[in-house]
Amino acid sequence: MSDLFLQVTVSGLLIGGVYALLSIGLTMIFGVVRIINFAHGELMMLAMYLTFWLHTAHGVDPYLSLLVVAPAMFAIGVAIQRLVVQPILEAPALMKVFATVGLYIALQNLALMLFTADFRTIQTPYASASFRIGAISVSEPRLYAFLCAIVMIVALWAFLKFTLVGKALRAVAENRTVSALMGIRVSRLYLLAFGVGSAITGVAGTLLLPFSYVFPTIGSIYTLVAFVVVVLGGMGNMLGAFFGGLFIGLVESFSGTYVSPAIKEAAYFVIFILVLLVRPQGLFGMGKGSEEIGLK
Amino acid sequence: MTRKLAVPLAGLAALAALPLVVTQSYLLHLVILILFYVALTAAWNILTFSGKVSFGHSAFFGLGAYASTILLVKGGVIPWIGLLAGIAMALIGALTMTVPLLRLRGPMFTLATIAYGEVLRRVAIIWRDLTAGSEGLTIPFDPGFLNMCFTSKAAYYYIFLAFAAVAVGISHWLYHSAIGFHLRATASDEEAAQALGIDTNRVQVVALMWSAGITGALGVFYAQYVYMIDPDLVFSGTLFAIQPALNGIIGGLGTVWGPVLGAVLMTPLGEFLRSYLGHVRQGLNFFIYGMALIVVVMVLPGGIISALAPLRSRLRGAGPRSPGKDVA
Numbered sequence: 001m002s003d004l005f006l007q008v009t010v011s012g013l014l015i016g017g018v019y020a021l022l023s024i025g026l027t028m029i030f031g032v033v034r035i036i037n038f039a040h041g042e043l044m045m046l047a048m049y050l051t052f053w054l055h056t057a058h059g060v061d062p063y064l065s066l067l068v069v070a071p072a073m074f075a076i077g078v079a080i081q082r083l084v085v086q087p088i089l090e091a092p093a094l095m096k097v098f099a100t101v102g103l104y105i106a107l108q109n110l111a112l113m114l115f116t117a118d119f120r121t122i123q124t125p126y127a128s129a130s131f132r133i134g135a136i137s138v139s140e141p142r143l144y145a146f147l148c149a150i151v152m153i154v155a156l157w158a159f160l161k162f163t164l165v166g167k168a169l170r171a172v173a174e175n176r177t178v179s180a181l182m183g184i185r186v187s188r189l190y191l192l193a194f195g196v197g198s199a200i201t202g203v204a205g206t207l208l209l210p211f212s213y214v215f216p217t218i219g220s221i222y223t224l225v226a227f228v229v230v231v232l233g234g235m236g237n238m239l240g241a242f243f244g245g246l247f248i249g250l251v252e253s254f255s256g257t258y259v260s261p262a263i264k265e266a267a268y269f270v271i272f273i274l275v276l277l278v279r280p281q282g283l284f285g286m287g288k289g290s291e292e293i294g295l296k
Numbered sequence: 297m298t299r300k301l302a303v304p305l306a307g308l309a310a311l312a313a314l315p316l317v318v319t320q321s322y323l324l325h326l327v328i329l330i331l332f333y334v335a336l337t338a339a340w341n342i343l344t345f346s347g348k349v350s351f352g353h354s355a356f357f358g359l360g361a362y363a364s365t366i367l368l369v370k371g372g373v374i375p376w377i378g379l380l381a382g383i384a385m386a387l388i389g390a391l392t393m394t395v396p397l398l399r400l401r402g403p404m405f406t407l408a409t410i411a412y413g414e415v416l417r418r419v420a421i422i423w424r425d426l427t428a429g430s431e432g433l434t435i436p437f438d439p440g441f442l443n444m445c446f447t448s449k450a451a452y453y454y455i456f457l458a459f460a461a462v463a464v465g466i467s468h469w470l471y472h473s474a475i476g477f478h479l480r481a482t483a484s485d486e487e488a489a490q491a492l493g494i495d496t497n498r499v500q501v502v503a504l505m506w507s508a509g510i511t512g513a514l515g516v517f518y519a520q521y522v523y524m525i526d527p528d529l530v531f532s533g534t535l536f537a538i539q540p541a542l543n544g545i546i547g548g549l550g551t552v553w554g555p556v557l558g559a560v561l562m563t564p565l566g567e568f569l570r571s572y573l574g575h576v577r578q579g580l581n582f583f584i585y586g587m588a589l590i591v592v593v594m595v596l597p598g599g600i601i602s603a604l605a606p607l608r609s610r611l612r613g614a615g616p617r618s619p620g621k622d623v624a
Binding site for chain 1: 347349351395396399400402403404406407408410411412414415418419421422533538541545577578579580581582583585586587588589590593594597
């Protein structure tokens, strides 16, 4: 195996970890609340700007700012669920989509108002630092991002697996009516799911900022990434989202190196369509409720 | 039949006289913009008869604009022939979109359309040999009817007026034709429609073709109106995919007149917000648009037209009218 090939594989997997985190946020919200959140990438964009602002205005290190960003994004997620999604929970799927599209337009332009259309990033001492392992180099912020993402994913998995609240969340994802009959307060768990989903999406945004740019329209790209990953892994399937994230990271890395960085969105789209044609249930089986949102 | 046509024809005649009254360039531009969005929203809305909502119509718009402009700039082909090429390109683009159309339902289809429009914009940026990339293409200013190029705004006004009438006319005709009934049956329950013997795939493809073809033609007229096109302009999702969708949803999705109403109300509002608030804060106008969409979905899911329906039936008295079935 050539060094370049190895190098490209490693960088793909590293960025893929962050994509996995972003996509698990989406699939968490979808799995529990059963809403397709078209504003998902915009949540990430908000977190990136929050990190940017904390760093430039208050000198907070991006990794330290997670302590602020995660709770803030949790609160924003809860607010969105309470104010936008809850009132239309019984509306047809398309109406819910329109509401989240409205949210995406509003958030994107809110960012434009507050931060203008400029590309922004933060300067950190470790931004261009890297470790050398044999013939390949591993960028420090990318490695940190990957490790943080893995820690978050494992923590989320443990939360869902072992705590009572986590079990209740899984029960609601499985069947909301029966869960309500068992005494689970479903609407509260919706708030929690949207909050947690937004928080981990926000963490993904913060982790990306030290080595990428943020601008108001960046969200739509990440919405596409998250949806491709989630469709690939199976709607509502967390493990699928994890492997799907790594896979899309590899696709981005390989198409960017061997073809052109400009075609990566086209590559996502082709994979999206191929998966839908060949295996619409995703590679790892579909979660409950996929038929509601248009996957046959 | 003649009585039915009387009102629209009188309306068209009144509109045709408008440039005699409105002589201010900016006002005329605003009216042209309204007519443009009436046509674009009506075209976009044809697909929603089938219950499918696209946020990627910018793809067809851009294909139309680029087809005619490339032919004109590189081959000297007059835009009236370019118009046919633009429609043909949009139809070819629509053929590609039939894959997600027939494969996906509801939100997943909508998502695929967003990605589709975005990918074409990227392709137009990258394919520099053909499109000149982000620098864009400029249409030479050479006034004359054959060149679809005019010194007076009024000429453009008549082009867009005629085309808006054609687009709304096609939308009206399709809605009330057998295909329209099949489409609406498909929208409310695809399996049931199939059980009744409707070829749901065929009617959806027909709706997409009409929708895309008209959108492509509009792309050609638009390119001739603005003289300069580049990928970020004519493949703009915000302007030519989201905006008609917003107009349609706010006016009343899947009806004939709801989207027209939406475009007539939202275009001047958007222009007003853009010219007044745009100076205060860039983005404020679309921020308000996004919030308006959320509010409409919550309080008026059938759009403005659904609020007018009871009023209209009262005005008409107790005539033998079949209640219009709305999508969504």
